Structures are given as C-alpha cells and as structure tokens.
Amino acid sequence: MTELTDFISLMNEHSRLRRTSINLIASENHTSPLVRAALSSDLGHRYSADFYGGTKFIQQVIQKAETYLRELFNVDYSIVTSLSGHLCDIAVILGFTKPNDKVMSVAPGNAGGYPFDFTFFNRKQIPFSFSMEKMNILVEESIKKIKKQNPKLVLFGSSFFPFAHPVKELIDSLDQQKKIEFAYDGSHVLGLIAGKQFQDPLKEGADILLGSTHKSFPGPQGGILLTNNFEKYELLSSILELDLEKGIRLIDNPHPNRIAALALATLELIEFGEEYAKQIVRNSKALAKTLDKWGVPVCFKEHGFTESHQVIIETENYEEGAVFKEKAEKHGLIIDSGGRIGTSEITRMGMKELEIKEIGEMLAGIYRNEDTSDYPRRIKDLITLFNRPAYCFERIEEINW
Template sequence: MALPRTNEAELARLVRAHNRWRGKEVFNLLASENAVSPVARRYLSSDLAGRYTLPLDTEFHGERIDNSYAGTRYTDAIESLADRAAERLFRARHATTRPLSGHLAAMSALAPLLKPGSKFLAIPPEAGGYDGYAPGFLAAVLGYQVRPLPVESASAPVDAARVREEIRRERPAAVLLGQSFFLFPYPLKEIAEEAHAHDALVLYDASHVLGLIAGRQFQDPLVEGADVVFGSTHKSFPGPQGGLLYTDRDDLFREVAPALVWRIFDNAHWHRIAALGQTLLELERVGEEYARTTVANAQALGHALEEVGFPMEAAAQGYTRSHQLLLDRNRLFERHAIRPGALARRWEKQRLLTDLVGRIGTAEVSRLGLTPEEMPRLAQLLWRAGIQRERVGAEVLAWRLQYPRLRFA
C-alpha cells in the first residue's frame, strides 16, 4: 500500500513559503547573508549537484593521481574557470574555490601551514572575533594554542603598536586577522612587518568583507602583507554558501593545495563551484559598483539610525567602512530599556530581519537596489517598528515589492 505523501507535500509547502517570505517579502539586513544571482541559483540546481570528480592535481603520498571518475570532462574545466576568475578578481597568483565553507577554508589554511602544538594569535569573540577561533574550537581540533590579540572591542580600531608588542612577546607561528563584527580595515602593513620579522605568517579571514575586497572598497590584504586570505563566499560576497582561499605565495599554496582533498574534505560540490564561478564573473563586471553602494548604504544608514534615535557604535569614525553597523547595546538599554535580541524579534514581526546581537548589514538591500537616499526611510521604519512598536509590516511589504529583481547580477 502506498504511504501517504503528507510529509512530501508539507516539505514542498515549507520550501515554497520560505522562498516567498525570505526571497520576496522582507528586507534582509543580516550582515552574514546575501542574495544569490539568478544564474548562479540555476547552477546550484543543475546536474552538477549530484556529481563527483576527483579534483585537479590531487596527490596521494606525493604522487599526482588521475581522476578516478568517468564523465568529468566538463567538471575540471568548470573548476579551473572559477579558480582563474578568483585569481583575477582578487589579484592573486593562486586561488582555490574548493573549500566548502569559510570555517573549512580557515582549516584548509591552518592545518597544512601550522605544525601541531603551534600558537596563533586571533581577535577574541569579546572584541568581535569569530567564535571558531576561540579556545576549544578550531585550535582544539587541530592541536594549536590560540592567544587573544589585544583588541578592546568590536568597534575599536586595532592598535598596530599593541599588536606588534604582542607578537614580540608571544612569538606566534601565525597572526590570524578578521572578525565577525568587522567595521574597519586593519593597520595590516605594520602588523605584517612585525609578524614577518619573527617568521610568523599573516592569515586574513575575509569572510565578512570578501565582497568589498573584490570590489576594491576595503583594504587589499595581499597588497598590505597578508600571506594567505580565505573566507566565506556568501556574506558581503554575494555567492552561494561556501568558501575560497587565495595567496601570492607559491610555497604556501604548494602546501595548502594537496591538503584540500581527503584531509579537510573530499567532494568539493561542483554545483557550488559553478555558481561561485558565475558570481566571480559577475563581480568582475559590476563588483566595484556593488561594493561602493553597499558601503555607502551602511554609512548612510548608520547616520540615519543615529538621527532617529538609535545609539550606534563608532559614530565618531563615521560608523563603518564595511557593510556592517553595530548598535551600541549599553546605550540602547539605558535609553530604551531593550536589548538587541528583543529589538530584532520586534523587527522580524514587521518584515525587517537582522541578527539578534545588534549587527546590521546592508549587502542584501544594496543588491535589491536600495541607495543611500533611501536609508533615512529604512531607519524610520526600524525606529517605528522597534521602539514605537508600530505595525509597519504592510508598509515594508509594499516597499519591498518594488524591488523584484536583483541589481549587480
């Protein structure tokens, strides 16, 4: 007897409902997300989604081995095209689109480049650093020690002198820069100079700012001294969920490339790589304008939020140089007796999505076509929904429906 299809129907209903809600009926201000271009989305659901290939230049015990799968005549060319596009876009000698995520891209750099027992310095989560670099996570899995870089808070500029002193004191094998709360570029040249003087590598987690680096609106880590750059491809970079890694150093890439397969992962998901290749090619054409609009929107929104009454971090420094803004949690509570989590829940009910930790991002609304002139209107809606508890959902929906198509795609 055939089983009822209730669960399949329910699943289909949920996916349709999600697509409508998140894809058409809300403004998404989550800093860690973005909207994928229509062509890239088509590639994600292409035949590649179910295929294997053994990636190019796979080595086993030091020997290059041939592809052990038939039918891969197009897959290798797709990967090569995506990697070359990444090298051009990031002006790097070597790039790989194989890492399955930002976290695994970090692992793909750390594991082959740092011996077990090594020490690296990273920005702690209390100062906006990525939780994965806190003691007990990646470092524990790989057998490293991690020590905090001296950074005061998520919005405080990184002080090169203090970092240099810490490098001299700790003598780490690597300095790992990059944050989940990432407003301003680093004094990277000075940090890299000190690190290199002590034979430490400079690793740069660009997960949050990768799209801005691609569009030349943030510091260029390779030019300023980073040895290896890696990150997620779906935050300010508007690609499919995944990761990539690039470097100018032949010697380091020779270490990293063979370790990608079988040590960190096996199948690299070629539908994702095709979609990432498409996004890289799109950004070669329109990445600069996209990144410029995204940063300009963030700065305009920061100003507009402060104007309507939200206390913002880093107001004196112009709020941000990235796609992110941070609400000042303490002053928010003092003035309005509300924490960012409760505020985000109120906003969500009115079709305005942010994360629950006081971080606001402008990448996706920039992809929709919003410009700095519209940021005061967005700030007003956030104020009315969040502080005055007005039901602005219908107004938000009517406005959102005016942007049915992605820009910069």
C-alpha cells in the first residue's frame, strides 16, 4: 500500500508545516481541543433529520447551538445549517432578489470586496462608491447610486475589512419608500462582533447578519445567519433547511458534528469572547505599528491602521504579494498574497503585544531582505511557548464521544 503510506505522509507533512509555522492568515483560526473532538465525534457519521432514527439527541444539539448563538449575539433568530459563509451569501441573494435584480456590495479587486460571481446567479452587482484612502464606503455617493440604480439588496461587509462600515449612517439617510433589504456579510469580523469589539450591524439597522464561523470566530468551518425578523428568518430557513415536502434547496445534510463544534465554540465565546476580541484588536494595532516602524508600508496610518483582525500592507500587485508570501512561508510565517495579515490565530494561541512585536520585526526583516539567520530559533521559541489555544475550556477529559 505505497499509496496509503504516501497519503499518510502527505497529511503528516501538512501538519508538520503548520505546527512549525506561525499562522497569520486573516481568514483562518485554530479551534480548541473540545471543538476538534466534536468534529471527530460520532456525529460526523450521521444525518440529523427527524426522518432518520437515532437522531433524538442530534435535534437537541442543533437547538442548543441555535440558542447559544442567540445569546452570544443577542438576537431573536439564528440559523446554523449553512456549511459555509459563502452559502449564507447565496441564501440571502436567492431569498431577497430575483433574476436580473441588482445587488449593491463592495467591489472586489483593489477595494477588497468578496469576489462573488453575481452574473452566474443572474444578478447584477452594483459597487458601493468607495474610498481607497479610507478603505470604506462613501455614504452620500452610495446613497445617490442606490436611488439611481434601485438595488433590491444592499450587502455590507468585505474580505479586506480593517474598519467598520457606515451601516447606520447609510440606512438612516435612505428614505425607505422603496423597500431594500440590508444584509451584512460579517464573515471576517464575526468573532469581533461576538466579542463586542466591532460594530453590531443588526443594532445599526441591517436585517441580516451572516458570516463564516472559522475566521475571527474561532469555530469549525461553516456559516451562520442571524436576524431579529421572523419572516426573514422563515424565508432563509426555507432555503437552508431540509424540507421534504417542498423539496431540498441548498442544504440536505447540515453536518451535525460541525454544528456541535459550533455550539462549543459559541460557549467559549460567551465565556471568553470579549477578552479574546479586545486582544485581537490590540494585537493588530501593535503589529501595524511595528511593521510601520521597521519600514514596511502599512496602509491607513492616518486612520490608525486598523480596528479589526487585519493589517493591510501596500503591495504593487498580486505577484509582489505572492513573492512576499513565499518568502515569509520559507521562514515559518504564513500570510496570504494580498498583503493582508491577520491576528486572530496568534491571539487565539495566547500571544500578546510583546510576541506580536517580535513577529512584526521578523516580518519586516523578511520584507526588507535583511539577515534572518536567527529567525528559525525565534519562531521555534514562540511556537513552543504558545502551542495550545487560549480563551477556551480545558474539559477534554470528560469526553467520551
């Protein structure tokens, strides 16, 4: 079975790479031992619908996950069936628009919006008017555009997301005679919203908050939708939940092990989320200041660099970003090709400003092609000290799954 041996080696190689590197990908995080145990529990072999026998406890797992999320985000309704943040976007787009309708959202490319293929779904994307200097939506210009273009859905949120979007300002200044749905894709900042360190889009007037549960939210890969409106909840549930009478739409099997893991990650955030999110923002600011001090061109200095888990550095183009990514990875620092550096995972592993400054100095040294000969030792020391997630429960011995 050389193929099996090779495949096991491949998996081991991946784990070794990640165990010996520091992860600064803004879209990723590290789950706790409890969350990992839930992912590999018996639930990972099962369906959840009532139609199947043996599901009575699974129904409770799902209900509890929904309840914990309602408590964490202080909302009336939550949906946990989506397998990803992307499917949440699709559900909102299918639920609130029809073919040929317009959706306003942040443009991809330089503005850093999520590159959703609206044309594939027969919808037209209208970009927000956007300031690259402020990395944010321009309210008055966008309102003019909304009045002219009549989008059915306005989707806040972004993939490059250092600053809160002007949700309240924009919604309050729109005369809402023509009914528009306002959704907020908080995939990147969901953990910060949960920890009350970023805007609360539902309080600011958005109808729906959706997002990935594995970026700044340190849970299993997946997505959630939250709302205070019962009709909108019912509509989205009908798209994302199994209905044997109407027929299956986006989800048949919601992966109950993922939902159990999400419930546990949510309990962790109820307990530790505020402290965790505060430290993320402190770490991002410390990282940005260090990079700036050592000559890396960090964006938005005049706006305090960042208010989220992301620090964005100027790159001429994708190729330049990819070269920096390759160089950093060779040294054991993992980043993406977009010049976007994330602090969620290093914070989750317990690092604070002191360690962040050291990482910043090393990133700057790599960026400037300086002598990096002592970096392997410094990185190894950091990984040895911070080798288990913080902000989580330590009750793994109770597990008999």
